[in-house]
Every structure is written in structure tokens, then in C-alpha cells.
Amino acid sequence: MAHTYEHPRPALAVDCVVFGLDDADLKVMLIQRGAEPFKGRWALPGGFVRLNETLDDAARRELEEETGLKRVFLEQLYTFGAIKRDPRERVVSVAYYALCNLRDHKVQAATDASDAAWFDLHRLPALAFDHDEILKTAVERLRGKVRYVPIGFELLPRKFTLTQLQRMYEKILDRELDKRNFRKKVLGMGILDETDELQEGVAHRAARLYRFNEAIYKRMVKQGFNFEL
Amino acid sequence: MAHTYEHPRPALAVDCVVFGLDDADLKVMLIQRGAEPFKGRWALPGGFVRLNETLDDAARRELEEETGLKRVFLEQLYTFGAIKRDPRERVVSVAYYALCNLRDHKVQAATDASDAAWFDLHRLPALAFDHDEILKTAVERLRGKVRYVPIGFELLPRKFTLTQLQRMYEKILDRELDKRNFRKKVLGMGILDETDELQEGVAHRAARLYRFNEAIYKRMVKQGFNFEL
DNA sequence: TGACTTAGTGTGTGCTGTACACGAAACTGG
DNA sequence: CCAGTTTCGTGTACAGCACACACTAAGTCA
Known part of the structure; x- marks a missing residue:
């Protein structure tokens, strides 16, 4: 079924930066892309926003679909709107960041993407789209916020x-x-x-x-x- | 000319909370709506994002079109995505806040909207859409940020x-x-x-x-x- | 010139940030 | 069971910062 509008509009997506902590280091959950563009590359979990869900709902849904994570701390980060950030067409992405403790959420098998894994923040692979920029923004936000809001507890048991x-x-x-x-x-x-x-x-x-x-x-x-x- | 997509997508807008300071008080720039919905109500300046402009560009363009303001401090605030925030259809809005000093930007006649005016923050009219929520978020952000980043100077000559x-x-x-x-x-x-x-x-x-x-x-x-x- | 308004200036006190070291507890391996 | 190893848990002294507080100087106006 096709959908027609009088004016052209960007597609709207959400992407999530999921931070996890184990004894060794701060980690991020990435998904290996199973389709073009950037097939095989690692990327943040995310997807398109549906008409009948809020942005928060979309982020939670994608998180669960792609990584199995539920009921984690989740907060909107920033909205990325560079024109060529997706090679297919104009996609604006509302980025979120999430915090969870690695113990309770080990290497959950992903259902939707071809693979999901935790990466050490200091040893990241090349990322798809502008996801390195999103990730950098998330780290800065986490660094800033953890000092004056007690969100760090979300990373611990x-x-x-x-x-x-x-x-x-x-x-x-x-x-x-x-x-x-x-x-x-x-x-x-x-x-x-x-x-x-x-x-x-x-x-x-x-x-x-x-x-x-x-x-x-x-x-x-x-x-x-x-x-x- | 019509535009057709395989999946339905929300419309994407930007809205700006413009703060100004005069000798008396902290003020916000509002626009009186000339069309339905909320015709006659006061609202934040804003409008739809075009395909060939970034979100920041869209915010600056709308700001200039509706209020005449140029080259002001402008920063992304938060993205609002409640499902019914616009009665016509699903509209997601990326909100921005701007700072400028009232001296240099007096009651500029608006070109696009039926009227623009500065309002005292403590004496606001009822606003269209969810603009009171956006405004509240902007005030909180300004309060928080002004204490550890020197953005306040943007409000002064x-x-x-x-x-x-x-x-x-x-x-x-x-x-x-x-x-x-x-x-x-x-x-x-x-x-x-x-x-x-x-x-x-x-x-x-x-x-x-x-x-x-x-x-x-x-x-x-x-x-x-x-x-x- | 007197009344009025705002500018501009210093000190003391208490709290908070920070630097810093060692004995006690529990486990390990021989 | 003893020696060795690892982490736990604790207090003090000093310096710098936050905060409370009041008067004289400069200029305008009538």
C-alpha cells in the first residue's frame, strides 16, 4: 500500500546507543547489518518510526526487537538531520541512549539483525552511517550527565x-x-x-x-x- | 506535485523558542497564527523541514521568515513526538531555542505570520499545540545551561x-x-x-x-x- | 548645593575539595 | 597452618572557595 503526500518529507528513524558495564570496561551494543547499505558493517540498533507510536516507544520497540533489551533506562539524546547521512534517501534520526548492566543482559541473541554484540568503547569497529558521530555525542552526554544526575546506578546491579x-x-x-x-x-x-x-x-x-x-x-x-x- | 512512499511517515517540523532580554524581564517571541488549526492563538515560530536543508537550517530559515531574526545563538533543544500533538496529522517537531538581545531586535514586523510579539515569561497567553510544554522544556534547559556554559552573553549587547x-x-x-x-x-x-x-x-x-x-x-x-x- | 541613585570595593568565617597511608579481613597455595 | 596476596575500610590536615555583609564615591537632577 502506498502513501501519498502533497509535500515531500524525510523518513524518520530512531537509533539507540546502549551502554553496558562489566568488570572490565564501558561497552556499547552494536548490530551487524544484514542488508544494504553498509551490509556487514556494525551499526547502532534502530529503525523507522511508525505512525501510531511515540518516539520513545519506537526506540524501546527497536531495542527489544534487535537486542532483546527491555525495561532499561532510556533517554532522548539528540536528533541528527544531515542531508546525506543515509545514502538511500533523506532520513532524520532521533537518537537515544540507554544504560544497562551487562550481568543481567549478556550476549542476547538478536532476532531482527544478523548479529548483536558488546564492544569495548576503546576498540570500536568502523560504523555505518553517521553512527560514530551519534556515539560520540552519547559519550559526551553520559560524561556530562553522570556527574550531576544519579543515572550511573543504571549501569550497576x-x-x-x-x-x-x-x-x-x-x-x-x-x-x-x-x-x-x-x-x-x-x-x-x-x-x-x-x-x-x-x-x-x-x-x-x-x-x-x-x-x-x-x-x-x-x-x-x-x-x-x-x-x- | 504529489509524493508517494511505500510506508507512511510523520511530517517533520521545527519550532523555535526565542528568548530575549530587556531591562525589565526575560521574554519569548511568539507568533499569532493566521490559519487553522488554532487560528488566532499564539504559537512558537516554526514550520516544516524541507528535503534539501538540515534541521538547523530549517530552524534558522523559519526564524528569519517569521520573525526577521538572523544570526542569533541557536541550539537544538529536544524532539517532540506525541502522537496527537497536531490535530491534523502526525507531526514530529524538532524544537530549538534561540537567544538574542532585545535592543538589537525590537518588534520586527513579521512577514509570514499574521503577527509577532515579545511576551513576558510570567504573563504568557494560551499557546497552540504542545507549545507550552516545549517552552517549559526550553526554560529548564536555559536555567540549567546558563550556569555552566557562558551562553548568557548572547542575551546582552x-x-x-x-x-x-x-x-x-x-x-x-x-x-x-x-x-x-x-x-x-x-x-x-x-x-x-x-x-x-x-x-x-x-x-x-x-x-x-x-x-x-x-x-x-x-x-x-x-x-x-x-x-x- | 542637597537629595537621590547606582557604582564599586574587602574581610572574616565556615565549609568543602583534596591529598595522603596503613592495619584488618579474607582467600590462596604450598 | 603459615606466608603471601589482594582488597576493604577508615581519619586528618590544609588550602581554597562560598557566602554573608555595609559603606564611600560618582554622577544626575531639581
Whole structure:
């Protein structure tokens, strides 16, 4: 069935930059393209927006279809509208970025694309379209935002050690933090609940596990509290 | 001439939130709609994106066509994609915000829309479409960004007094600042050039005029400097 | 010249950022 | 079980910054 309009219009797509964290490094989920253009190249998961779904819905749908990821943190990033960014025709893409912890979402087999895999941020293959630019924008946004909004917790399991939390910030911000100052600061904020559980399966003294208390955080924000790392 | 596509696609528009500052208050430029839907209602300047222009170009073009504004600071804000935001059909809108100083751009007669005018931010009429939501998002963004990027200067004339600078921040942030601390801080950053000119036409002691030195600012940013009010 | 308005300036106090080191706990391997 | 290895968890001192605060100087106007 064909669709006819009085004026020509760009196609509208969404693309998602999915960040994941494991013990080693910050990673990004990529999809190997099964069709032209850029067949065989790695690309961000994404696809065209349907008429009966919002942009957020489209991003979530594509994410699930192509990577199996559900219920992750997802936020609009920026809209890319360069004229030749897609060689076929004019495609404007609303980019999103997502955060999830790698433990819960290992190498999920993709249903839609020919392959999906996590890539180390420092060892990326050449990407299709303008996806390297989108990715760069996403990294900058993540770096900026993680410092004044507690979104970093989305990259960790629900219960985590303070060292894991610190490593997460160090990987994103790409610099080392002082252990004692870091702990003093985050504990002083009062948004972490200390559990009575300890880390398991490590070959050394086990660390205490903490949980992010979002309810307290939100209450404090209303009273003028400012998260800031 | 009609245009036919295999799959249906949303229409793509841009809308601009233009902020202006005069001695009294922070203002927004609105356009009175001359056609349905929302005929007679006030709305943000904007229009549809053409195939041969980028999103930024579309925003600048619409801004000039509808308000006469050229060469202002313009930055992408957010993309709004609610399904029923336009009663006619599905329209996704990439919103921008712009900053300019009211002195240089008085009540320019609009060419395209039936009328354009500056509105006090605290006394806004009912707006068309979801433009109140876009506006709210723009105000939040401006509030957040003005504190750690020196974009506020775009709202002032090229040469300004420190009091004008302070008033600008007070109006945007909606709280009073301490005069001595403010001056100490901004002068201490070293990004303002003191001119040898004084304010003219005021009925009291004239204040010294300063200029924002963007070259120095950029150089300092490269060396790790962080603007922060 | 007196009244009025805004410009321009410095100090003290408390808090926050930051630099920095070591003993305790738990596991490993011989 | 002992020695070695790894990570955990903790406190202090100093410097720089945020913030509160008030008066004199300069210019205009009537």
C-alpha cells in the first residue's frame, strides 16, 4: 500500500546507543547489518518510526526487537538531520541512549539483525552511517550527565559495592578518583542504603553491598538537594 | 506535485523558542497564527523541514521568515513526538531555542505570520499545540545551561555593565545574587575584557562596560577551565 | 548645593575539595 | 597452618572557595 503526500518529507528513524558495564570496561551494543547499505558493517540498533507510536516507544520497540533489551533506562539524546547521512534517501534520526548492566543482559541473541554484540568503547569497529558521530555525542552526554544526575546506578546491579560504584565513575569520566574522598562523599549524600549482605565469590575480603534509594533521592531533590559527584 | 512512499511517515517540523532580554524581564517571541488549526492563538515560530536543508537550517530559515531574526545563538533543544500533538496529522517537531538581545531586535514586523510579539515569561497567553510544554522544556534547559556554559552573553549587547550581567542571571535563575561575590567571581574567571567606555544616558553614576572575550574562554576551556556560576 | 541613585570595593568565617597511608579481613597455595 | 596476596575500610590536615555583609564615591537632577 502506498502513501501519498502533497509535500515531500524525510523518513524518520530512531537509533539507540546502549551502554553496558562489566568488570572490565564501558561497552556499547552494536548490530551487524544484514542488508544494504553498509551490509556487514556494525551499526547502532534502530529503525523507522511508525505512525501510531511515540518516539520513545519506537526506540524501546527497536531495542527489544534487535537486542532483546527491555525495561532499561532510556533517554532522548539528540536528533541528527544531515542531508546525506543515509545514502538511500533523506532520513532524520532521533537518537537515544540507554544504560544497562551487562550481568543481567549478556550476549542476547538478536532476532531482527544478523548479529548483536558488546564492544569495548576503546576498540570500536568502523560504523555505518553517521553512527560514530551519534556515539560520540552519547559519550559526551553520559560524561556530562553522570556527574550531576544519579543515572550511573543504571549501569550497576541492584546491589553493588562502593568500589564497583567508584570504578563505574572512573570508567565513564576516564580518570582516577580517590577512594576515601569518594566514599566520604557518596555516603554523605545519604542516598545509599547499606545492606547486611557481602560480596560473594571473590578471592579476598568481601565488600559490603549497598543499594541506591531512589525514593529518598527524589524526596531530597524536592527539598533542593543537588547530586553532584 | 504529489509524493508517494511505500510506508507512511510523520511530517517533520521545527519550532523555535526565542528568548530575549530587556531591562525589565526575560521574554519569548511568539507568533499569532493566521490559519487553522488554532487560528488566532499564539504559537512558537516554526514550520516544516524541507528535503534539501538540515534541521538547523530549517530552524534558522523559519526564524528569519517569521520573525526577521538572523544570526542569533541557536541550539537544538529536544524532539517532540506525541502522537496527537497536531490535530491534523502526525507531526514530529524538532524544537530549538534561540537567544538574542532585545535592543538589537525590537518588534520586527513579521512577514509570514499574521503577527509577532515579545511576551513576558510570567504573563504568557494560551499557546497552540504542545507549545507550552516545549517552552517549559526550553526554560529548564536555559536555567540549567546558563550556569555552566557562558551562553548568557548572547542575551546582552556586546558591551554590558556588570550589573546588567548580574540582572540577566538573576532573571534566568529567578533568585537574587550578591553583588560583591558575583563581581569577584566573574572578574576572577578572566573571560571579561574591561573597556575604557562607560554607560551613557543614565541618570546616575555611569558604570564601566565590559566585553565577553570568547577567544580567551575557548583557550581556557581547552586547558581544563570550567565556567560555573 | 542637597537629595537621590547606582557604582564599586574587602574581610572574616565556615565549609568543602583534596591529598595522603596503613592495619584488618579474607582467600590462596604450598 | 603459615606466608603471601589482594582488597576493604577508615581519619586528618590544609588550602581554597562560598557566602554573608555595609559603606564611600560618582554622577544626575531639581
